[in-house]
Amino acid sequence: MHIIWxxxxxxxxxxxxxxxxxxxxxxxxxxxxVSGDQIRLLxxxxxxxxxxxxxxVDGSIFAENPDSVFIQxxxxxxxxxxxxxxxxxxxxxxxxxxxxxxxxxGNNIGIYAENVExxxxxxxxxxxxxxxxxDAYGIYASGGGRVENCRVENFKAYGDFLYGIKxxxxxxxxxxxxxxxxxxxxxxxxxxVDGLRE
Numbered sequence: 001m002h003i004i005w006x007x008x009x010x011x012x013x014x015x016x017x018x019x020x021x022x023x024x025x026x027x028x029x030x031x032x033x034v035s036g037d038q039i040r041l042l043x044x045x046x047x048x049x050x051x052x053x054x055x056x057v058d059g060s061i062f063a064e065n066p067d068s069v070f071i072q073x074x075x076x077x078x079x080x081x082x083x084x085x086x087x088x089x090x091x092x093x094x095x096x097x098x099x100x101x102x103x104x105x106g107n108n109i110g111i112y113a114e115n116v117e118x119x120x121x122x123x124x125x126x127x128x129x130x131x132x133x134x135d136a137y138g139i140y141a142s143g144g145g146r147v148e149n150c151r152v153e154n155f156k157a158y159g160d161f162l163y164g165i166k167x168x169x170x171x172x173x174x175x176x177x178x179x180x181x182x183x184x185x186x187x188x189x190x191x192x193v194d195g196l197r198e
Contacts, residue, residue, distance in 0.1 A: 001037065001038055002037045003019075003038050004023070004038070004040070005019045005042065006023045006025065006026055006039060006046075007023075007042040008024065008044030008045065009024070012025055015028075017032055025048065027048055027049070027052075035058045036058055038061070039062070040064055041062065041069045041096070042065075043064065043068040045070040045099075046070065047102070049073070050073060050076065050077045050078055051076045051077070051078050051081055051084055052071065053078060053079060054084070054085045054086070054088065054091065055085075055086045056086070056087045057088060058088050058089050060092035061083075061094075063096045063097075064095075067095065069096050070098075071083065071096060071097070072100070072102060073101040073102070074102050075101050075105070076101045076106060079109075079112065080109045080112070081107075081110065081111065081140075082109070083096075083098060085114075085116055086116075087115050088116045088117070088119075089117045090116075090117065091118075092119075093111065093120070093124055094121075095123050096124050097124070098110040098111060098125070098126045098127070100128055104129075104130065107129075107131075108131050108135065110129065110138045111138075111139045111141070112140050115142060115143050116144075116145065117143050117145075118143075119143055119145035119170060120146060121139060121141065121148070121150055122146075122148050122149060122150070123150065124139075125153065126138040126151070126153075127155070129154070131157040131162075133159045134160075135162075135163070136157035136159060136163070137163045137166055138155050138163070138177075139167075140165075140166050140167070141166075141167045141168075142167065142168035144169055145171070146170060146172070147170060147171070147175070148171075148174060149175075149176075150175055151176040151177070152164040152177050152180065153176075153177070153178045153179050154179045156179075156180075156181045156182070157181075157182050158182065159183075160186065160187065161186065161187050162182045163189045164189065165177070166189065166191075166192045167194070170193070171193075175190075175191055
């Protein structure tokens with residue numbers, strides 16, 4: 001496993017992705033990311049220009065100090081999610097706090113994982129979302145694995161459905177949800193698990 005280090009005080013032009021010489025942005029780390037790698041984020045707030053997208057590769061994204069790493073995209077142009085992982089055999093996200101995009105237009109999801117056979121989302125938090133329309137999800141994940149010790153808080157939505165955590169085939173262990181609010185016609189599900197495989 002190769003670890004790619006990222007720090008808000010690092011440098012994309014002069015950094016090499018080591019702990020001593022980290023990159024500054026997650027997008028630069030993704031340019032160097034190959035299957036099996038780990039991106040390790042040092043303390044700070046990261047503001048990528050778009051959704052963080054991982055497709056077809058295995059690996060992990062870790063906060064060096066859980067709850068001291070924040071990701072808040074400027075916009076989510078390509079996807080409705082701040083962080084999206086698609087079509088992977090194995091991927092782990094740990095200790096990261098997701099905030100709604102600064103331009104929240106169309107940003108209805110905190111963490112999205114689709115068709116990940118072994119997805120681990122551990123000690124992550126999704127907070128400070130307000131979704132005016134459409135279905136909203138703090139965490140949505142399908143495939144296999146577990147969402148464990150994750151928090152969804154201060155999450156408001158006014159469309160048809162609001163899911164704090166929704167999974168298909170993935171266990172949800174010890175979730176923590178607070179300040180989950182919807183409009184008068186919004187169906188609210190704190191945790192909704194479909195089709196859990198034995």
